[in-house]
Amino acid sequence: MSPLSLGAAVGLDFLLGDPRWLPHPVRWIGSLIALLEKLLHPSYRSRAREFISGMMLCALVLAITAGTGFLLVESARLLSPYAVLAVEAIIGFYCLSARSLASEANLVRKHLSQGDLSAARHAVSMIVGRDTANMNEHEIARATVETVAENITDGIVSPLFYLALGGPVAALAFKSVSTMDSMIGYRNDRYRHFGTCAARLDDILNFIPARLAGFIMIPLTTAVSGKNLPNSLQTIYRDRKKHPSPNSAHSEAAMAGALDIELGGEATYNGRISRKPRLNEGGRQPVMRDIADTVTIAYGTALLSAICAISAVIVSGRSIL
Numbered sequence: 634m635s636p637l638s639l640g641a642a643v644g645l646d647f648l649l650g651d652p653r654w655l656p657h658p659v660r661w662i663g664s665l666i667a668l669l670e671k672l673l674h675p676s677y678r679s680r681a682r683e684f685i686s687g688m689m690l691c692a693l694v695l696a697i698t699a700g701t702g703f704l705l706v707e708s709a710r711l712l713s714p715y716a717v718l719a720v721e722a723i724i725g726f727y728c729l730s731a732r733s734l735a736s737e738a739n740l741v742r743k744h745l746s747q748g749d750l751s752a753a754r755h756a757v758s759m760i761v762g763r764d765t766a767n768m769n770e771h772e773i774a775r776a777t778v779e780t781v782a783e784n785i786t787d788g789i790v791s792p793l794f795y796l797a798l799g800g801p802v803a804a805l806a807f808k809s810v811s812t813m814d815s816m817i818g819y820r821n822d823r824y825r826h827f828g829t830c831a832a833r834l835d836d837i838l839n840f841i842p843a844r845l846a847g848f849i850m851i852p853l854t855t856a857v858s859g860k861n862l863p864n865s866l867q868t869i870y871r872d873r874k875k876h877p878s879p880n881s882a883h884s885e886a887a888m889a890g891a892l893d894i895e896l897g898g899e900a901t902y903n904g905r906i907s908r909k910p911r912l913n914e915g916g917r918q919p920v921m922r923d924i925a926d927t928v929t930i931a932y933g934t935a936l937l938s939a940i941c942a943i944s945a946v947i948v949s950g951r952s953i954l
Contacts, residue, residue: 634725634800636946638718642725642796643939647932650732658727658805662698662812669693670817674827683826691813691830698809702802724801728808730788731935734781735928741777742924745770764901774919778927779896782888783881787811789935790850790884791842797942810834839880846934847873847883854933855891860926865890868913875910882912889913891930892923 651657673686702724709716737760744753753773758765761776768776791811795803810831817824818832847869856862868890869883875897876882889896895916897909 634721634796634946635718636943638721639725639793639796639943639946640939641718641722642729643793643935645722645726646729646732647935648732649726650736651730658724659808659812662694662809663816665697666690666694666813666816670827674823680826684829687817687827688830690817690827691810691834694809694813695806699802699806702805706801721801724805725792725796728792728796728801728804729935730784730792731932734784734788735931738777738781738924738928738931741773742921742928745773745921745924762902763907764904767901771918771920774921774923775894775896775898776900777924778888778892778894778919779885781924781927781931782885782896785851785884785888785931785934786839786843786846786880789931790846790938791839793935793938793942794842794845795838797945807838810838836879843880843883845938847887850934850937851884851887851891851930854930854937855887858926858929858933860891860930861893862891864893864913872910872912872914875912882910886912888927888930889916892919892926893917894919894923 649655669690673690675682675686705720705724706717709720737756741753741756741760744750744756750768750770750773753770754765754768757768757773757776760780763776765773765776791807792804795807799806813831814828814835816831817828818835819825819828848866852862852865852869855865865887869886872886872889873882876885885896889912893913893916895911895913895918897911900907900909
């Protein structure tokens with residue numbers, strides 16, 4: 634991927650985000666996963682059968698997604714360098730989600746600022762999997778901050794990492810794994826074994842980006858934005874391993890420390906209470922203004938990550954086009 638196409642992808646994401654009227658490949662990937670799940674999820678349940686079927690689904694989704702990206706880029710290459718630039722920029726734009734993440738969070742904040750808890754609960758239900766019907770303002774703010782913080786890795790740093798490392802095909806492959814994990818990577822009765830491959834692939838692909846986000850990108854942005862840099866670093870160092878996921882706590886802990894708030898704790902999923910480890914335990918409860926600060930840090934992290942990714946592409950010696 635060229636520096637120009639990567640820069641254009643970031644610019645498009647900042648400018649457009651994810652308009653609902655615009656067709657999005659992630660929705661197509663989601664439809665593909667749902668179709669393959671119907672075809673491959675075994676009717677006769679056994680650990681080995683479910684695990685192998687899940688591996689087959691992962692292999693097919695990866696092959697179809699990456700193969701489609703490869704064909705698009707190579708077809709554009711037959712036309713002109715400018716066609717390649719356009720295709721790479723569009724694919725890169727679709728893999729990034731800084732603007733859409735910020736827009737969803739700002740919608741929650743808007744409803745809270747208007748005192749409309751019902752609308753805020755509905756807005757936050759669009760971006761979290763937990764029950765939102767009885768949330769108070771603090772719980773709504775915490776859920777929003779946690780989601781934005783976690784998705785700084787999935788939606789910003791990881792896609793930029795793979796765009797710089799392997800171009801649009803690698804980024805599309807990452808996006809397909811991330812989508813599989815969000816759909817079937819659960820530890821419930823249906824997906825415990827069927828979704829294992831997707832969940833472990835997601836852990837592997839996010840391993841380096843999560844640490845780049847937590848230890849470098851978020852703290853540096855925190856310093857520039859005037860938040861608590863020492864506490865951000867202290868919290869990620871202390872709390873990064875508390876989450877069941879090997880990656881999720883990195884960006885969340887860095888954010889919790891930066892804003893001096895406590896994240897984690899109780900949340901309700903399908904009527905059942907889940908108790909997550911507390912990050913920056915003893916910090917104050919999140920409030921509405923923390924959503925705005927989280928969005929600022931997310932944008933700053935996206936800009937810093939983009940600069941690093943473009944610089945890496947330039948250093949690698951790839952041409953401007």
